[in-house]
Amino acid sequence: MGASKTESFSPEQNEMASLFKALSHPARIAIVDYLLKVDSCICGDIVNELPLAQPTISQHLKELKNANIIKGTIEGTAICYCINPDTMEKIESHFGTIRQKLKNKCC
Amino acid sequence: MGASKTESFSPEQNEMASLFKALSHPARIAIVDYLLKVDSCICGDIVNELPLAQPTISQHLKELKNANIIKGTIEGTAICYCINPDTMEKIESHFGTIRQKLKNKCC
DNA sequence: TTATTATATTGCAATATTACGATAAAACAA
DNA sequence: TTGTTTTATCGTAATATTGCAATATAATAA
Known part of the structure; x- marks a missing residue:
C-alpha cells in the first residue's frame, strides 16, 4: 500500500485536501508570500528570491498552478504569475464555515 | 535529496506549511468534518466512520494532534477528540490577511 | 540564421507518506 | 487475577514527494 485511498472520500474532501497539499x-x-509582497504580478524573478x-521552483509553481492557487500568463519570454483570489476566498470561507460550526460546540 | 529544505524558510512559513500538511x-x-458534525466531542467511534x-486512523489522529488541530482527552478507556478552535482561527486569519493584501493588487 | 533569456521537462536518487497486520499498552469489569 | 475494550506503536511494503543536473522548448534579439 502507500497510495492514499482517494476514492473512499467525498469529492469535497478530496478537493480541500488537494488545496492544502498544494x-x-x-x-x-x-x-x-512573495507574490503578495510585490506590488504587481511580477514576472520571472521568483527563482532569484528562493x-x-x-x-525545483518550476515544479512548485506547477503544483500551485494545478491547484488553481496561482495563475500564469505568458509575457514575452517570461511568465507572469499572480495569485488566484477566488481560490483563496474559497479556502477562507471553508474556515469561516468551520468557525460557525464551532460556535455550537462545548469544547 | 528528497528532504525538504526546511531551514531555508522562515519559522512562520514552516509553521503554516505544517498546518496545511496536516x-x-x-x-x-x-x-x-466528522468532529464538526457530531454534537459534542464524541469519543471513540471515528474508526467506525472511516x-x-x-x-491508520490512529496515525492520522496523531498528525492532527501534533499540528494542534485537534485535542484529545482521556475519558476512561476511550479518548475524546475535539477540534482546537485556536488553530482554526489562526488559519482563517492567515487567509484574511491574504485577502487584505490582494485588495491592493491589479490581477 | 545564431545567440540569448526564461521556463518546462526528463530522469533519478534521497527521503517522506500511507496503509495495515501484529502486537503492546492502558483502563476498566468480572 | 483474567478478560474486554480502546488506542498506540512497531515493522514493513507500496507509493509519493523533493531536489537538481541535464536537457528541451519557446520567445525574442542580433
Whole structure:
C-alpha cells in the first residue's frame, strides 16, 4: 500500500485536501508570500528570491498552478504569475464555515 | 535529496506549511468534518466512520494532534477528540490577511 | 540564421507518506 | 487475577514527494 485511498472520500474532501497539499510545502508558502509582497504580478524573478534551483521552483509553481492557487500568463519570454483570489476566498470561507460550526460546540 | 529544505524558510512559513500538511489528506479532512458534525466531542467511534483500519486512523489522529488541530482527552478507556478552535482561527486569519493584501493588487 | 533569456521537462536518487497486520499498552469489569 | 475494550506503536511494503543536473522548448534579439 502507500497510495492514499482517494476514492473512499467525498469529492469535497478530496478537493480541500488537494488545496492544502498544494500549500503544504514551505517553498510554496514562500512563493505565495512573495507574490503578495510585490506590488504587481511580477514576472520571472521568483527563482532569484528562493534558495532553490530553477527546476525545483518550476515544479512548485506547477503544483500551485494545478491547484488553481496561482495563475500564469505568458509575457514575452517570461511568465507572469499572480495569485488566484477566488481560490483563496474559497479556502477562507471553508474556515469561516468551520468557525460557525464551532460556535455550537462545548469544547 | 528528497528532504525538504526546511531551514531555508522562515519559522512562520514552516509553521503554516505544517498546518496545511496536516490537512492535506482526505482522511484527515474527513476526521475534522466528522468532529464538526457530531454534537459534542464524541469519543471513540471515528474508526467506525472511516473506511480505514484502526492503526491508520490512529496515525492520522496523531498528525492532527501534533499540528494542534485537534485535542484529545482521556475519558476512561476511550479518548475524546475535539477540534482546537485556536488553530482554526489562526488559519482563517492567515487567509484574511491574504485577502487584505490582494485588495491592493491589479490581477 | 545564431545567440540569448526564461521556463518546462526528463530522469533519478534521497527521503517522506500511507496503509495495515501484529502486537503492546492502558483502563476498566468480572 | 483474567478478560474486554480502546488506542498506540512497531515493522514493513507500496507509493509519493523533493531536489537538481541535464536537457528541451519557446520567445525574442542580433
